[in-house]
Amino acid sequence: MFSYVMRRLVMLIPVLVGMTLITFSIVHLIPGNPAQVMLGETATAEAIADLEESMGLNEPYLVQYGLYISDLLQGDLGTSLRSKAEISQEIWPYIAATFELTVFAMLFAIFIGVNAGIISAWKQNSWFDFLAMLFALVGVSMPVFWLALMEQWVFAQELGWLPAYGRENSRDPMAPITHFYVLDSLIHLDFARTWVTLKHLILPSIALGTIPMAIIARMTRSSMLEVMKSDYVRTVRAKGSGTFLVIYKHALKNAMIPVLTVIGLQTGVLLGGAILTETIFSWPGLGRYVYEAINYRDYPVIQSGILVIAFIFVIINLVVDVLYKLIDPRIKY
């Protein structure tokens, strides 16, 4: 197991090199001159040339890439053109914000999706199955922005139960430690604040988690139906075991293998930053960070943001593969 993980980590190196090459190239193929953007419309040609010189933008393409990689290896993601801050310092709160939101959205999606799928499969063709699958179909087809706006309208505006924007009460900000606000408030032993941060998480988590939930529910249902027909489930029943043992021990574990793939992919997608949801809920996450950088032609931030997202995706894939191996002893590497 350990050697497998090590081997997979070594195999990450070419993937990461490829990733940097692609992000670097794409950003540089986009027309538009960052020096021009930084200096504004009225800048003189000399000033632009000077800035290009100092930023290394006039160097050959491959030299620029080489400099980029050597900086990257030293943990230097570059400097934001807009805020003039070190990206490696600046990016963490955004990553943490997206990570926290993703965790809650996926917990919601997995808990509801898996259980709805199980009950639907167990009571196939019942009214519950019908309603759950109808709900899943609606959930998967509903535009996220529409759901998010409806949530804000109903639960924030009309009922006033939950906050509509941000991660915390903006008049009373918290001194961040890890930038995972729920965790931070627990470290501060400030449980009232924990409740506030959790309340801020509810609406965006539901908006973000609905599509994964619908996909997970449908996947779990079809996978469970298949497994429930299998010979080994019949054997378990022939041993005289009760429904709970049949479903939650044997059937679920077997049915989870394809569902795990979906969960992994969806987690990756959400961690990549959900620009729509983050924008509507003013959530200071990775998606919005990159989106704003694109508006500003902030090349280093765009590059770093895409690189971080790609890196997260690769790591999630690795985690899913390791989980496969933990669940299924037949998998050999």
Add this chain to the structure above:
Amino acid sequence: MSDQETVLEMNDLHTHFFTDSGEIPAVDGVSLRVNKGEVVGIVGESGCGKSVASLSIMQLVPSPPGRIVDGDIQFKGENLATATEKRMRKIRGNEISMIFQEPMTSLDPLFTIGNQMEEAIRIHQKISKKEARTKAADMLKQVGIPRAEAILDEHPHQLSGGMRQRVMIAMAMSCDPELLIADEPTTALDVTIQAQILDLMRKLNKENDTAILLITHDLGVVAEICDRVVVMYAGQVVEEGTAREILKDPKHPYSQGLIRSLPKLREREQKLYSIPGTVPKPKMGRVGCRFADRCPFAFDRCYEETPSLIQLNNQRTSRCFLYDKEAQEDAESPVGS
């Protein structure tokens, strides 16, 4: 023999499947009896209802679409056809066990052998995990698995088909059931392994006095191990008798066909005999003998009336009009065997 204690008695069992294309009588009035310590074989082609009949005993027929619509299954003074699911859970794996055709897929691939065996034991016996493990190892030794302790920690994919079937048998025997239902237990195995598994079943039958209901299409298996045989065709019993009688002197034309289609070592026939035609699809309200279309002796009555089981002697019945007369006059069988 007939005054032996009866373990299981099935009376006029009807298990039907309710599908979109109508009601299908997969088991259409089957009666059979298994005595204590006896090995009874159910023989028939694929689709004759033998597996459904055996699953009905355990109430494991996939439902929907399958359902027992009529008849009863008496087991120790209790009717299993109408027993509650809760009661059935107490019986399954404890008083009646079952093993299946596919040892490759009958064990859960994600759990160790030990885990699955302990589970089977602990469902019915209030003992600790450790005791269950010791018992599981004992059972594995009893079915002839050499390194039992090590096998407990292995997963099914690490074992061969024969070993897996031994594990299945060990698991089925772990609560010392009175009846073991074996649904084609050797079909998926190599011939040499088949013989070993049959030997093992015979040994367990003799040592523990466990009755066995063996479902098979293989008359070789019947000859090897069965005391009595029930021949099924299209959802019905067509002949019943001791294994010896049926193999030596089959009465029903279908049984005769089955036995003729066995390859014989001494006679080098050019072509192996096969019964012409195929098993008819079961349907409701059928009139006439179900085998008539494929029967070389069929006459008008076979298409007009439905034959009932005719008692030939105290052990022997056959569902054929040919013996309607014979039963009274004790005339010669129309076909020499």
